[in-house]
Amino acid sequence: MIASIDYEGQLIYIKYILTLAEYDKNGKMSLTFNPEKYKELLIAYLPKIIRTEAENKQALAIIEDLMHRERTPEENELYQLLITLIEKFEQEYYQPDEQINPHSMILFLLEQFDRNREDLQVVLGSENVVNHILHGEQKITPEQARKLGEFFHVEPSLFIM
Structure with missing residues (x-):
């Protein structure tokens, strides 16, 4: 016992x-491990390759339930199987199509922090510099990256390629 x-x-x-x-x-x-009990779990939950966000949410709900209790060996196998299926889906579904570059990072952060180009002019010094950086015509220097990092409260390395 x-x-x-x-x-x-x-x-x-x-x-x-x-x-x-x-x-x-x-x-x-x-x-x-009891194969018959595992078979019953598979029949009850019908795990399969996840192809949609709705299927992913459904699998996550099952994982959430299994995560917060003592699992039998059969439930643990189902748990591991679902984790594998969820990871595969999320790697493919949430993988960005294009590389995030420093210029798109600045645009994203401007939107998130409800800031504008004029705010960047104060940080970077001039409208001309801001325009060149945002259009990808000028690389961000380490000093500019440091200033941007302080302004957005993020790591300066986000702005260096």
């Missing part, structure tokens, strides 16, 4: 009742 004891509350929580065959040589718990 595998149990935990709450001495203050004077309670015993029984986790597993096992046969001797279910323990390994070192006396550690070794739960056996």
